[in-house]
Amino acid sequence: MLHIAPRLHRIKPSPSSMAGQRARELRALGRDILSLTAGEPDFETPEHIKEAAIRAMAAGQTRYTDVGGTPGLKEAIAAKLRNENGLDYAPGEIIVGTGAKQVIFNALMCTVAAGDEVIVPAPYWVSYPDIALLAGGVPVFVDCPAANRFKLQPADLERAITGKTRWLMLNSPNNPSGATYARAEFQALAEVLRRHPQVWILTDDIYEHLIYGDVEFATMAQAAPDLKDRTLTVNGVSKAYAMTGWRIGYGAGPSELIKAMVKLQSQSTSGPNSIAQAAAIAALAGPQDIVAANRREYQRRRDTVVAALNAIDGIHCQVPDGAFYVFASCSALFGLCTPKGVKIGSSDDWIMHLLDAQDLAALQGSAYGVPTHFRLSFAASTEQLLDGCRRIAQARNELVVV
Numbered sequence: 099m100l101h102i103a104p105r106l107h108r109i110k111p112s113p114s115s116m117a118g119q120r121a122r123e124l125r126a127l128g129r130d131i132l133s134l135t136a137g138e139p140d141f142e143t144p145e146h147i148k149e150a151a152i153r154a155m156a157a158g159q160t161r162y163t164d165v166g167g168t169p170g171l172k173e174a175i176a177a178k179l180r181n182e183n184g185l186d187y188a189p190g191e192i193i194v195g196t197g198a199k200q201v202i203f204n205a206l207m208c209t210v211a212a213g214d215e216v217i218v219p220a221p222y223w224v225s226y227p228d229i230a231l232l233a234g235g236v237p238v239f240v241d242c243p244a245a246n247r248f249k250l251q252p253a254d255l256e257r258a259i260t261g262k263t264r265w266l267m268l269n270s271p272n273n274p275s276g277a278t279y280a281r282a283e284f285q286a287l288a289e290v291l292r293r294h295p296q297v298w299i300l301t302d303d304i305y306e307h308l309i310y311g312d313v314e315f316a317t318m319a320q321a322a323p324d325l326k327d328r329t330l331t332v333n334g335v336s337k338a339y340a341m342t343g344w345r346i347g348y349g350a351g352p353s354e355l356i357k358a359m360v361k362l363q364s365q366s367t368s369g370p371n372s373i374a375q376a377a378a379i380a381a382l383a384g385p386q387d388i389v390a391a392n393r394r395e396y397q398r399r400r401d402t403v404v405a406a407l408n409a410i411d412g413i414h415c416q417v418p419d420g421a422f423y424v425f426a427s428c429s430a431l432f433g434l435c436t437p438k439g440v441k442i443g444s445s446d447d448w449i450m451h452l453l454d455a456q457d458l459a460a461l462q463g464s465a466y467g468v469p470t471h472f473r474l475s476f477a478a479s480t481e482q483l484l485d486g487c488r489r490i491a492q493a494r495n496e497l498v499v500v
Contacts, residue, residue: 109228121459133459134474134486137273138342139422143377144388147339150380151373159376163369166360167194167348171375174382175348183320185331187350193359194378196370198304198334198347203229204359205300205330205349206265210235214264219250220467221425223273223302235264239467244416244427248275252286259290263297268318271305274466274473275425276418278309281316288322299329304347307338307389309420310397327352337422338389339381344374396422399476399483406487407474410494422477425463429470434497442497444469455496456489 121133154160166172172189179185195201202225210216210233218226218237227237240258242248255266268287270279279287291297301318309315319326334347349359363369400418407413407426415426428448435441436451445463449472452458463471476483 105232105234108231112224112228120453124453124457124459129457131453131457131459132482132486132489134476134478134483135459135461136475136477137423138477139337139340139392140477140479141340141392143340143344144381144384146384147341147377147380150384151377154373154376159372161372163372163375165364165369166356167192167370168372168375171346171348171379171382174379175350178382179331179350183317183331185317185319185326185350188353190353191356192348192350193356193363194346194348194370194375195363196347196367197336197345198302198332198349199225200363200367201330201332201334201347201349201359202226202300202302203232204362205332205351205355206230206233206235208355208358208362209233209298210264213262215260215262217255217258217263217266217297218467219267221248221272221275221463221471222267222467223269224465226267226269230265236262238263241467242277244471247416248272248277248425249279249283250287252290255287255290256293259294259297261296263294266291266297266299267302268299269302269304270317271309271418271420273305273421274423274461274463274471275416276421276423278313278419279316280314281321284316284318284321288318288325291322291325295328297328299325301329301331303331303333304337305421306333308393308396308422310393310400311419313419330355335378335381340392341374341377341381344371344377346370346374346378396476399478399480400424402480403474403476403483403487406484407490410487410491412494413490422475424474424476425466425468425471426474427471428463431494431497433500435500437496437498441500445472448472451497452490452493456493458486458489458493460486 121131124131172192206229212234214235215238216230216235219240219242230237319329330351332349336342412430415424431442449462461473
């Protein structure tokens with residue numbers, strides 16, 4: 099018999115990946131599945147980025163690169179961080195990985211020992227706790243309710259920190275809620291962190307360019323420069339430039355940490371895809387007008403979905419400041435029954451009802467640590483989004499009081 103290492107039993111498959119797979123399986127069986135689960139843009143990668151990849155191939159840039167990324171891409175990342183975020187990093191303080199997820203994985207695997215605690219504000223991206231568990235750590239969840247706009251409060255952070263705390267995970271704009279921290283809110287959290295020098299900060303900024311209205315982007319190393327030497331700033335090209343399949347993410351932080359992460363990466367994947375790195379240079383250093391145009395379209399879709407959902411009895415969602423998800427409450431439906439006699443007691447039950455009764459795939463809030471909510475992606479056409487909301491309304495109307 100195959101012996102599976104115990105570490106693998108600590109984790110579960112990614113719920114978002116599994117939801118997409120399930121939708122594809124049901125379509126193959128002939129069902130008209132509308133999936134609003136995708137955590138990726140529905141736009142095409144811009145042409146100038148594709149062309150840069152073609153030129154790289156034609157020029158023979160098809161061999162191994164430096165493990166931590168090409169000098170050209172590191173230079174483009176450093177320029178982006180300096181020009182957009184006011185952060186100065188040397189090449190030895192930057193690592194390029196096969197997606198931002200690998201950068202996060204590298205960081206925790208290099209620094210978390212058995213029993214170390216990793217603070218994970220909820221709602222959270224599904225992979226944070228599992229990566230901490232794989233590293234032998236203990237995820238410590240801190241509830242950030244809708245009443246606080248899903249944001250971590252300084253007093254709650256203070257209560258969560260112990261002598262075993264090694265990392266605080268921050269994601270702004272947040273997946274799944276779209277919550278976006280202002281500079282002053284980061285500074286308030288920094289006041290707590292200054293009292294606990296053993297705690298490092300990982301800021302996942304992957305949705306940086308998907309912020310709406312008058313909200314301004316900020317990140318911890320920028321808001322609290324004195325904490326820069328224990329902050330890892332993570333970002334990538336996947337969301338802003340519609341490059342999810344290109345698999346390029348990056349991190350910037352203290353050289354000692356980056357050196358350890360490069361060492362680990364040298365024994366896992368080695369350097370990222372050479373062609374994708376050339377494309378990422380074009381993304382970061384090239385024209386940014388397509389990013390602004392896509393952001394305007396996302397904002398229109400966001401407003402459409404929020405209005406349609408809030409018109410449904412028992413569904414409520416706040417207007418997200420960023421990312422491309424709405425995180426809606428379905429708790430008012432708990433206690434009602436489906437036509438098959440299943441009582442809705444959690445977001446899991448509600449999501450299964452949507453799929454069973456209306457062929458609509460969404461994601462349960464329990465996957466993000468909030469079982470009272472569910473997530474819809476508005477990285478889809480307006481027609482699909484309106485159809486999805488219509489199906490949700492119909493599913494709601496099928497529920498009965500028992």
